[in-house]
Amino acid sequence: MTEHGRVHAFGDDALGDLDAVGVAASIAAGEISAREAIEAAIARIERVDPALNAVVVRDFERALEQSDSPAPGVFSGVPSMVKDNTDVAGLPSRQGSLAVPATPATADAPFTTQLLSTGLLTLGKTTMPEFGFNATTEHPTLPPTRNPWHTAYSSGASSGGAAALVASGALPIAHANDGGGSIRIPAAACGLVGLKPTRGRVVDAVEAKTMPVNIVSNGVVTRSVRDTAHFLAGAEAHQPAKGLPPVGLVEGPSDRRLRVGLILDSVTGTPTDDETRAAVEATARRLEKLGHTIVPVPLPVGETFKRDFQHYWALLAFATQRFGRRVMHPDFDSSKTDPLTQFLAGRFLRQAWRTPMTIRNLKRSEKVYRDSFAAEGVDVVLSPTVGYTTPEIGYLSPAVEFPEMFERLVAYAAFTPLNNTAGAPAVSLPLGRTADGRPIGVHFSGQHGDERTLLELAFELEADAPFARIQD
Template sequence: MSFTDDALADDDATGLAQRLRCREVSPVEVRDAVAERLARVDPTIRGLGLDRVADPVPGDPDGPFAGVPTLVKESTAVAGWPTTHGSAAVVPVPAPEHGAVTRQLLGLGLDLVGTSRMPEFGLNATTEFVDAEPTRNPYDPEFSAGASSGGAAALVAAGVVPLAHANDGGGSIRIPSAACGLVGLKPGRGVTAPSASGAVMPIDLVAEGVVTRSVRDTARAFAGMSGQALVEGPGSRRLRIGLVLHSPAGGEVDGETRAAVLATAHALEAQGHVVVPHVPAVGPAFVDDFLVYWGLLAFSITVGGRFAFGRSFDPSRLDPLTHGLARHFRTTAPRRPGFLRRLRAVGATYADEFVHHDVLLSPVLAHRTPRLGHLHPAVPFDELRERLVRYVGFTPLQNVAGAPAIAVPAGVDAHGLPVGVHLAAARGDERTLLELAYALEELRGGGPGSRRAPRSAAPAR
């Protein structure tokens, strides 16, 4: 962790923006603090891609986060900055113009000071590489920071920047948020800026957002990116909450994760909400179809990379996971005709979940973040596929359905590693998720100025 008594202090983005407006600190002092913190922790964490702290892209001086430094994920177009998509197969060339989400971030007033690392094309749930050092978890550098927005989450959790850009195509905001003890909202489809990669997918899975250390930062960023009203605190409605303890992928949830979810459920009941067990109406068939689609995305990269990324794209340098997923698509798709049609129909099935529920509560992940190496892209593909399916089984459903979901901290386990819980809602209902996240933050004693999660996986009662 890099928190210290400098210009950044332990402020969240909202607090830092206020101090910048009042001229208690200057943008130069803030950037100097970012540079010093990076020098202190990034040689270990390795979350930074491109370093532009000395030459940032400034945001709108009238934006709500004016002068606050941030990082963009390295698949995101910033005019004049190279993008690698986390892959050695891509020869980085400067982007000709800002992407849509870059323009939204600048509109918030954020100063772009660099890029954050990600695994190859965001296909893995850990930020590890066959040809480079991994991104490490600031709570314990022997463990994964999650992915695909792993560099962003690691550096926000470590205190280098108060929030960072992230996006989510199967859990890529929520997974690293849970691994690093952060708040991570995946907005619904089309609510924030369109993703360049999502625009060319047969089913657009990708939502743009941020990872933060406070619910109010997430709410303020979401309001600015979506144009919706700012959510400023817990709601007053008595909610019907479905408690989901088994993912569509099957497999057991580890004891401490399960305990954190149950403790959260009890805390919500104590606030007057009704919590009842629930089993979503999707199962192993959904998982199998999603795996084929995941493979289709990798196959498209292997055969179309030169068209998408230029003639210098070298498919021989793609990592084993990308090749394995592409093979899975080639061998499995003929045996699962109609997988795209079935996935497109998931939205209607998902909407039915909210006839009798307002929110679904579940784990974010089936077990705590693993040690580095457990999900390494060089692990034999069949074994790695099974590990990934079990680990991330709770998060892809909302991407396919186009619905919002949020990861919120629920403390740390016996090893000191963060545990997160997952809240999901119907399309268009980000407000309820943010209101409930505020309530859980208050129960947990977290929020602005809180550097670390409590030493318990249960929220305070």
């Protein structure tokens, strides 16, 4: 490859250009073995990771051992990885931070158990920005995780390592989680399908127990809608969600025509950039041709939501900085946190008086969100995933001077946080391209518990115009 260019690992090996469902089917049919799939994934990771820097911990030997008798499930024997903020027994979870010691976890996190119940085999841990607070996988002193579509650009975050590996073909599917857009933003950056489930649809992150408002949802990033649909069905088979209608296995589009709300600009006051806006408008026209109705709708929240989410973001950073030894690790070293964590923690201290009202407002956002769907009579809402096209490495780096970097970050991660506070499902789909061929994500928000409608619509759009492939 050139110094900065496109990087992928697709080739004539056991994985070929198959998605996770395809790999599982090939293993089940005896066309390849699970060991051959793992060996191919290892070779692919070794080929692309020097350019991408997407792997933080390798666990290749254990994956090879387990491949001789993989667990049953929808993805039995398929190679994958887990994000660095979710425990896998025997591997450290450093949360993307130098402040957290590399101490191996003693047990799998509850969600890891659910993830691996699908039959996936994990080859290690993927990179993320410190504590998931950033929307790019960069650090002030460590190498950044780069975008395989063009390595001069960000892979998004906080599931940036997972997205880079799946987009490059090194893995067919990888774990991701989302506390403000961290599944959907890297999916948008790397041309993937990224579904944030309804709050409670899958097993909660461990951190949810200590959050005044649970904003984190676990999931995966994939290259196909069917992989995401099969993951959700497999997770549901392991542990059905309480209080939510079952999704089941969604296998294609629906005949139902939808009323689709359209939003083009966010609450930040920064207009969406031209290429992103054009991608969303083109998607709206496609939907109309497919028989759906597009109706412009107002933002369900205003300037107060922006302020409240920023304060909650800062509260989480302050809690991490102040109580890291209690909630992270006994040897947590707050002096080693990065400038973004420190900036947010300081911001919280200056505005701590806002906290009670912030938490009340964010808890109320679920009702505000529900009411907005009812008031406008829409089934889903179409919007950009992010406020502008994927930035180059360095633009959102925590090494950039504050508050300039934070203003850039707020404008970028502009559309996704409401789904986290409201607990509603949303998906980013790779439906647009920049002038130089990089992906642009388009965002669909759904009603609580209605992942089925989002997946059916995603299937329809994928069938209407297949997603761009990095290897083409």
